[in-house]
Amino acid sequence: MWKWMWVIVVGVCTVSVAAAETGVRSTDAVVLPLVCVGSSDQRCAEIRQMMVRALSDEGELRMVADEKVDRAVRKVCGPASAWWSCFGQDSMLFELGRRLRANIVVAGKVAGMGNTQVLRVQMANCATQTVATEFVEAQGDTDKVFLTRFLLLHQRLHPQPQAVKAWYQRWESWTIAGAVVAFITTGLVIGLNNEDGGPGTNWEHTLTLP
Numbered sequence: 001m002w003k004w005m006w007v008i009v010v011g012v013c014t015v016s017v018a019a020a021e022t023g024v025r026s027t028d029a030v031v032l033p034l035v036c037v038g039s040s041d042q043r044c045a046e047i048r049q050m051m052v053r054a055l056s057d058e059g060e061l062r063m064v065a066d067e068k069v070d071r072a073v074r075k076v077c078g079p080a081s082a083w084w085s086c087f088g089q090d091s092m093l094f095e096l097g098r099r100l101r102a103n104i105v106v107a108g109k110v111a112g113m114g115n116t117q118v119l120r121v122q123m124a125n126c127a128t129q130t131v132a133t134e135f136v137e138a139q140g141d142t143d144k145v146f147l148t149r150f151l152l153l154h155q156r157l158h159p160q161p162q163a164v165k166a167w168y169q170r171w172e173s174w175t176i177a178g179a180v181v182a183f184i185t186t187g188l189v190i191g192l193n194n195e196d197g198g199p200g201t202n203w204e205h206t207l208t209l210p
Contacts, residue, residue, distance in 0.1 A: 028061075028062050028063075028064055028100070028101055028102040028103060028104070029055050029061045029062070029063055029064070029102055029103065029104035029105075029106070030063070030064045030069045030096070030097070030100050030102045030104070030105050030106065031048055031051045031052050031055065031063075031066075031069070031106045031108075032069060032073055032083075032087060032096065032105065032106060032107045032108075033048065033066075033069070033070055033073060033080075033083070034047060034048050034107075034108045034109065034110050035080075035083050035084040035087070035108070035109040035110070036109075036110050037109065037110070037111040037112070038111050038112035038113060039110045039111065039112035039117065043110065043112070044110050046143075047108070047110060047119065047143075047146060048066075048108070050143060050146070050147060051106060051108070051150060052066075054147060054150060054151060054154075055104065055106075055154065058154065061104070064100050064101075064102055068100065069100060072096055072099050072100055073086075073096065075099075076092065076095060076096055076099065077092065084109055087107035087109075087122060088122075090124065090129075090131045093105045093107060093122065093124040093126075093131060094124060094126050094129065097124060097126035098126070102126065103125065103126050103127050104123065104124070104125065104126070104154075104158060105123070105124040105126060106121065106122070106123050106124075107121070107122045107123075107124075108120060108121045108122070115139050115140075116137060116138070116139050117137075117138055117139075117142045118135070118136070118137045118138075119135075119136045119137075119138075119142075119146050119149075120133065120134070120135050120136075121133065121134045121136070121149075121150060121153060123153055123154060123157050125157050125158055130157065132153055132156060132157045134149055134150070134152075134153040136149045136150075
């Protein structure tokens with residue numbers, strides 16, 4: 001009977017694995033430190049945090065901590081003076097995404113010219129190995145303009161996926177569960193028949209000769 005208990009254990013484990021594999025997983029995203037030209041570091045930090053908040057509000061995205069991002073940037077790209085030339089290479093954006101285990105990588109450059117601010121944003125989709133660039137020039141309420149164009153860029157490069165059904169709402173899960181139940185039931189029937197003297201049991205026969 002114990003061997004049939006193992007059948008039950010294996011079946012339960014199979015259903016659990018199937019449920020886990022069909023679950024929804026969060027996507028990590030990073031916003032690299034912005035490069036400033038003619039703008040203060042504080043202003044660049046404000047724009048960076050605006051981008052972080054905007055992405056964190058988008059669906060299932062999960063942001064990687066700025067401190068972890070900055071360490072990876074210094075390790076891959078070197079000092080701040082080399083950041084923009086580093087960010088300008090698609091391969092480096094993908095490398096940073098790989099190191100930080102992120103699917104979305106954002107780099108940007110802020111230039112200030114009097115009352116006008118220019119923002120160049122590069123957004124990489126590491127899953128599809130694609131990069132899109134957006135130039136934004138704004139005056140006055142620059143944050144609103146920057147945010148609107150930034151979100152449009154994100155939607156263009158990362159279209160919202162269709163809603164994923166929970167594992168118990170997917171036909172694949174119930175197919176696997178049904179197969180496991182059938183397998184367990186068959187195993188139990190065979191095991192019980194063997195123990196109760198059903199088909200397959202070896203009987204000892206005594207033959208009496210005249």
